[in-house]
Amino acid sequence: MIRTRGELLAEGIPASTINYRCRSGTYIRLLPGTICLGPPTGLDRCHAVVAWQPSAVLSHRTAAWLHGFLPEEPVCVEATIPKSAARATPPWLHLHRRQLRPDWIDERYDLPVTTAVLTVFDCASALLEREADEMIDLHVGKHVSGQALLELCGSGLHGSNTVRRQLREAATHAASEPERLFARALARRGVHLLPNHPVGPFVCDFVDERSRTIIEIDGREFHSDSSTFRRDRRRQNALLLGGYLVLRYAAADIYQSLDQCADEAAAVIRERRR
Structure with missing residues (x-):
């Protein structure tokens, strides 16, 4: 609790007592004329x-x-x-x-x-x-x-x-930390994609409709069980047959090799746009 020296005096505490308590550590002077009555938070x-x-x-x-x-x-x-x-x-x-x-x-x-x-x-x-x-x-x-x-x-x-x-460069709609980092890295390269965007019945991590490119960031904890593995393959085949290129990056690679992943994706998107 904070008190000014003037407030303590007005409460009837003598100046000598205030000085003694400050010297003994009962009170702690934080700023001129400003005293904390215990260890300050x-x-x-x-x-x-x-x-x-x-x-x-x-x-x-x-x-x-x-x-x-x-x-x-x-x-x-x-x-x-x-x-x-x-x-x-x-x-x-x-x-x-x-x-x-x-x-x-x-x-x-x-x-x-x-x-x-x-x-x-x-x-x-x-x-x-x-x-x-x-x-x-x-x-x-x-x-x-x-x-x-x-x-x-x-x-x-x-x-x-x-x-x-x-x-x-903001990535305000990223669904995960790897996606946030990846979106910012692409934005720094002048490439802005649609995050969490629907393509047919699927919602994709990033979509560039102009180049018909989809980018997926896969975390191991969400893609390692057998049913998810099979569903991912069916999903990817449907997107490829629909004319989209699908690039997939592991979340671990985003953390460890962000620039390389972003450079590759940006180069692919620019080439397909041309």
Whole structure:
């Protein structure tokens, strides 16, 4: 639980007692004038930032965690403060300086945070590329509007080019992690396929109608029993007789040799389109 020194004094706790409890470790000073009454949690640190700097809005990876977009609590708390503010910070806190519009601010756990769309926008540049890819693919179209992200790109914010590229390469409809990785790899090569698309009575992982090419990503756990094996063969024969080329990749090869698989598929599709 977070208290300011002023709040503790107002509660009738003498200054000498506060100082003694801080020295003994009963209280923990997190920021100037801001005290935690026990071992601090991640939320305690977030509350401490806002108590110390009332104009602060939790942002970037911290906001993503509070929105539920990141599974693990970030090591460093990130917040955005006005450009005019100047504050020295401890190692566990990083402050970004930017003027936030009122409609860019939301609330989570009684804390001011950047809105979901601005949080994803900021994380597109702040996260490692693979982490940013995953956040875009998992949340755009479900929790965040792609159109809203594009509108932010027109606001002059840093990172707009990264967000535009992310949206071009996004794999928001992938049914599995190997399919998501494969779709992104093809998009980086300028090849965009229809995911989970019906061809006759079958739903295929990826379809390119122009070249009449189908790509299937096979996970061993779903294709190893005898009935599935026989059904896959009947399905593939029907697609081939219908004039489609069917390329099949094992999920293990997508994880281990993604670029080679994507290069091969992209080359085949371009050749068949010609």
